[in-house]
Amino acid sequence: MTTNPIPVKAALRLKGWEVGSTRSPLEEDAPTLTQVLQSAMAEVGVLELG
Numbered sequence: 001m002t003t004n005p006i007p008v009k010a011a012l013r014l015k016g017w018e019v020g021s022t023r024s025p026l027e028e029d030a031p032t033l034t035q036v037l038q039s040a041m042a043e044v045g046v047l048e049l050g
Contacts, residue, residue, distance in 0.1 A: 001033060011037050014047055 001007060003026060010029040012019045014037060021028060029037075041047035 001036065002029070007033060007037060010034055011041060014038060014041060 006022055006026060006029050009019045009022060010033060014034070038047060038049065042049045
């Protein structure tokens with residue numbers, strides 16, 4: 001969906017890890033990326049929604 005490490009850091013944040021921000025020239029994850037990650041992680045059982 002986007003360049004690594006953006007989705008990796010977003011996934012770790014969803015799990016509650018403090019990973020900091022990405023360095024320039026990369027940008028932070030978009031809200032749509034976070035939504036897609038939440039759904040995918042919940043589907044495979046690594047994140048509980050609710």
